Every structure is written in C-alpha cells, then in structure tokens.
Amino acid sequence: MSSMWTLLSGILCVLMVEQPMVAAASTKKDAAPSVQKIQGDERVLHVVNRFTFGARPGDVAALHAMGEKEWFERQLNPLSIDDSALDVRLAMFPAMQMEQAELMRRYPSPAVLRQMIAKDEPLPADPVERAIYADQIAFYKAAKAKKEAEQAAAGKNGSGEDGMASAGVDGPTAKGVVEMKKNAALPGDGVDPATPAMAAHEEQFYSGLEAVKVINLPPDQRMQRILAMPPEELVRFRKSLSRSELLAAADDLSPMQRETLAALQGSARMVGAELLETRMLRDIYSERQLEAVLTDFWLNHFNVYIKKNQNELYLLPAYERDVIRPRALGKFEDLLVATAKSPAMLMYLDNWQSIGPDSMAARNGGKLAKFVQNPQVKQAVKDRGLNENYARELMELHTLGVQCEVSADRPVKMLQKACGRGYTQQDVTQVAEVLTGWTVDQPNRIGVYRFEERRHEPGTKTVLGKKIGENGESEGLEVLHMLATSPATAQFISMKLAVRFVSDTPPQALVDRMAKSFSASGGDIRAVLRTMFDSAEFWSPEVYRAKVKTPEEFVVSAVRASGAEVTTAVPLFQALEKLGMPLYGMQTPNGYSWMAEPWVNSGDLVNRLNFAVSLSSDRIGGVQTDWTRLLGGSGSARSASSSGDSVAEKEKKLEAMLLGQAVSDRTRETVLAQFRDQMTQQQAEKSFGIRANEPEPMAQVLNISSAKQRTRPPLDREAAGMAGLLLGSPEFQRR
Incomplete structure (x- = not known):
C-alpha cells in the first residue's frame, strides 16, 4: 500500500509541477497581454479564485447571477455586506474583542506573572481575575519547585530560569492557594471558595463520582466551584474526566466562562489559540471575502x-x-x-x-x-x-x-x-x-x-x-x-498586488498602470484594484489558473469547497504548521512568498494530498463534511452502484462542485482508479501526522459546539474518497 500511495502522490505532484511551469512560461514580465480574454464560466471562476479564499457550494452560481463587476464593487465596500453569521461564530471568543489593556489585565502574560512574583504584588480584586492569576502563579511555582528539585538531585546549579519567573519562590501549599483564591466565587451562590472539595483529602485522586457531581451543578455554580479549586485539585478534576465529561464541564457556560475555564491553566495558551482560531474562521466564513484576502x-x-x-x-x-x-x-x-x-x-x-x-x-x-x-x-x-x-x-x-x-x-x-x-x-x-x-x-x-x-x-x-x-x-x-x-512605493506595492492577484511574473505595463492609479488616487487601494480588475492582463487566458495556492489558501479553500462545518479550527491551524505556513509564523520580516516556487515540491504537495484525504473522510477533528447532502441525496448515505457509469457520474458531479470545472483526463483516471482503496485514508492520516481528534486537555472548552454533539451524518465513503483525491489534485492546487 505504501508504494502504491507513493506512486499516486508522485503522479499528482508531477502534474502539479508541470502545469504551473507551462503557465508561468507564457506570462513573462515583458510579454504583451493576450488579445483574447477568458469568457463565460471561466470569468466567474477566475474572480472567485483570485478575490476570495475559494468558492463554497453555491458561490459560483450566485456570483454569476450578480455579475462579476457588481460583485467586485460590492466586495470593495465590505461594510455594505451582511456578515452577521460570522459575528455569531466569533462571539464565542470575547477575548478577541477586548481592548488591548483589558485583554492584558484579565489574562496575564508570563512576563506579568514573573513581575508579580518578584515584587510580591497583590492579586486583582476582581474575583474571577483573582482566580485566574492565583492558579497560574501556583502552577508556575509548583513547576519551578519541581525543576529545582530535579536540578538539586542531579547535583546541578540551576539558573532559576524557566521562561517565566525569577528565583526565590516556594512551591504552593493547598492552604496558601486557598488563601489566594478567597472571594474567588461570586456572593450568593452557596459555594464557599475557602473550602474546596479536596481540602480534607488533598493527596487523593478524584473519583469519577466526585467529578460528575461538580459537572451536574447548574452552570454558574459549576463555574464557581471550579474557580474555587486549588490548582492541584483542578488537575485531578480534569484528569478524572472522559472526553465527553470534559465537554460537559463547559456545557451551557457563557463564552466568557468558557474562556475563563480555558485560561485557568495558561492565559497565553488560551489567547494564542483564540487568535489563530478566529483568523481561520474569518477566512472560511466571512461574506466579506475580499476584505479577508x-x-x-x-x-x-x-x-x-x-x-x-x-x-x-x-x-x-x-x-x-x-x-x-x-x-x-x-x-x-x-x-x-x-x-x-x-x-x-x-x-x-x-x-x-x-x-x-x-x-x-x-x-x-x-x-x-x-x-x-x-x-x-x-x-x-x-x-x-x-x-x-x-x-x-x-x-x-x-x-520603497x-x-x-x-x-x-x-x-x-x-x-x-x-x-x-x-x-x-x-x-x-x-x-x-x-x-x-x-x-x-x-x-x-x-x-x-x-x-x-x-x-x-x-x-x-x-x-x-x-x-x-x-x-x-x-x-x-x-x-x-x-x-x-514616493513613486518607488507606488511601483513596489503595485507589483506585490499584481503578484498576489494576477501572476508570479506580471507584465510591467500592468504594474505601471496600477502604480499610476496608486499615485493619482493618493494611494487608494480600491483604485489600484479597479485598474487591475479592468485590465486585459487580468483576464488573459495565460494567467487563468496559473497561480499556485499557498498552504493557507489551500487549507481554507478545501474547507470552503467541501461545505464543511467547523466547530473548532484548532486542527486547521495545526495543519498549516505541518504544511510549512503557520499563521503569524514567519520569523523574518519579509513575510511568506506569494510565488509558486517555495510551495511546489514533492514533500509539501504529498502533505497537501494527505490533508485533503483526511478532510474529506472526516478525520480532521472539529471539521465535518456531508457529501450526501452536497450531492443532492437525502436520508442515509447513498453509495454508487458498482457500474462504471454510476461512479463516473458521481465523480463528475464532485468535479463540478469542488472545482467548478472538469479535471484533466489523467487526474480523473487516477481518482477513479484509487478512490476505493480502503488504506488510502489510513495512510494519509498516518503520513500527515495530525491527531486532530485528540486535542490537548481543556482546549475543547473553546469549541463552538457544546457537549451536546450534533448528529453526524453517515459518511458516503465513495464520495469522500473521490473528493479527497480531487481536493489534492493539481487542478485544485491552482487558483
């Protein structure tokens, strides 16, 4: 199987490398624009592929009905577009809407905790913030004490630096932590925060029954009880929970309470996860796609x-x-x-x-x-x-x-x-x-x-x-x-925009006209984009499907094309790390390249194919497809009959749905020959290396979905197999 998968990956990668090179060869900087322009459905697909993160089911038809120019003008004015559905999703992450000072005050950074410990600063007066600070300081002290003990046992002189605090602090005691967390619960809830559930037998482990008792409390009381726990009790509480119980612990909590629950063991981890998750969700779901791009x-x-x-x-x-x-x-x-x-x-x-x-x-x-x-x-x-x-x-x-x-x-x-x-x-x-x-x-x-x-x-x-x-x-x-x-800036910015939206080697004449619009409009980006949109070069057949997607564009477009429902985007930004383009992850100030060369190599393209197969088979945690619904079925999943015509019909429907056009004969032959291989998905998941269905402890409390899980539709394995190969195909890799 491994050799067959390698062969399949190799075929698709060769097709991927060959075709963009052919396209690039015909779009040299000094080449005159083609006299012809792309027409009909290709124009609509071109607009969607260049000015959005990829088409969702129904997007192409909607754009066709509106007209490319009207759609483009509307996208240039994003405030005119209703994005309330996205706002509902993002409301689950209140920290991302906080003003800078409020965010840093409520969820302390390691640097703040270091400073508080070194200067023996008092904890915040706000009861919830007090609990957040107390837990993290106590966890830090425990980790530091453990490290110093290990160093002492090894006969080493530790520097006292663990990336968070200075030397000279003691590990926490249960009594000390309870003192730090006094008044952590809100008044009137019947919970005494000074008497945690484990105070009488703190060295024992939680039993499942004790944990379930906490989970079964009404949401507000449950939250107060958890806030009142000293750190060591919180660890035992969490470890005693199954995956479903962990989700139940966050069930019916408000978004702010879920956020607090996630922050108890590390504000920085929670803030970082929300930052990346909200950016992924905006790229996937925003109706203001040009603004997102x-x-x-x-x-x-x-x-x-x-x-x-x-x-x-x-x-x-x-x-x-x-x-x-x-x-x-x-x-x-x-x-x-x-x-x-x-x-x-x-x-x-x-x-x-x-x-x-x-x-x-x-x-x-x-x-x-x-x-x-x-x-x-x-x-x-x-x-x-x-x-x-x-x-x-x-x-x-x-x-310049x-x-x-x-x-x-x-x-x-x-x-x-x-x-x-x-x-x-x-x-x-x-x-x-x-x-x-x-x-x-x-x-x-x-x-x-x-x-x-x-x-x-x-x-x-x-x-x-x-x-x-x-x-x-x-x-x-x-x-x-x-x-x-500066005229040099007009040229530089226009060139970068042309590379992003037109071609890796845009004609200089186009860049010059864009730069002229830049200067004449006082640097108005809308004016520059209009000049580009109205140019012959933008509509030239030579640039159609000639751009290679970056890993971010690929992952987001695959999710959008599949119509998948994302309940947590954590595995998706983990996928970007695997594909070599972590969000905010470029260390040098030049940013990631918009050109094909850094992204077109066999290893990265195989990883893309593995991601696509895992996505289509519902093996990316928190991302759920429904191929039966997209193919027009109802009820339980339909399987194509064993006849070649029936399978081919389904495959062609998937081509139209996912790419908006037909793939090459060679790609289609590869898909039809390999989609039934039951080992394909297993090999893809193993090779890709993301265990998305096993998120780190407490991370799930930030999920959009609650513990009340949605009914998972039956998986149409034939459709999933073909869809994965099509999403990993050379045709889908280009925009």
Missing part, C-alpha cells in the same frame, strides 16, 4: 512574528482587528502610519526600545551607567541606543522596496553606498533617528502606543535629500508621508 495580504506585507517575545500574541489581536483589517481597502498612507504606531510592530522590529544618541534619555542613561555595579545591567544600559531595524524594513519591505546593494553580514550593516532608487545607509540612520520616541506604554501591562519626547533625537535630520526640521512626533509623520507618496 486583503487583510491576509497586508498582515503578510507588514509581517509580525508571534514568537518574537511573550507579549506579541497579546498584541496581535488588536493589530489584525484595529490596524490592518479596517484599512485593508483604504489609503496606503493610513495603513502605513497605523502599522508604524502599532505596539505589535514596534516590539517586533524593536523600535519601541530605540533611543536617540543625543536625547535626554540617552544622557541620563550615560550618567546612570557610572553608578551601576552589576556587569549585566551595565551592559544593558550601554546597549540602550538607536535601533535601525524598523527604519530599514520600513523602506526596504514596507515602502529592495533597492540597496548589501554586504554579506546584512542586516548588521549595509554598504555605505547609494542605492538603486536613491536611499543610502545614512538615510536608514536618519529615519531611525526621526522615529525615536515612538514606543509602547507599559508593554507587559497596557501595551498601547505613546510618543516619549525624552527618547527622541533632537535636531534636524535629512532623509532622501529632504531636511526634516525638529518637530517631535510630527517628524515621523512627515517621513511616512514622504515614503507613502
């Missing part, structure tokens, strides 16, 4: 790495929600300024720490260094100074483009030499000085932008030959305006 584009253009530090995942919800998405279809300059002031970007590229060499803060820091005795602290004070990281990427990646000849050890330093379009290393330094003082207020606690005058470099600066008079924060706005309105 452009949000994804700009998040990649203004890339921020989630693991830069422990604060980034707390800053990214507001970055996507308040900075990127509302401006995705607006003026580029507005977007540029908003990202420059975003705490997520300020921390990622270190501008929040940048201090002008002659600023008041630098002078005071120099005086302070004379009195510092600790060598490490002295070095830290010495290192505080001008940081050029953001200034460099601002020009190279966000606006890659224009400088650089040395081998870049980004440490660049050649002191004029660049192709006019900026030099000296310009980078001057822009960095202009942006000193753009920082983050209390990054562990509040995490919002502020301008700090004492850090700002005084004096006149010169950027791209223009003098920037001393004017505090306004200097930065002046430079950002200069960069946003």
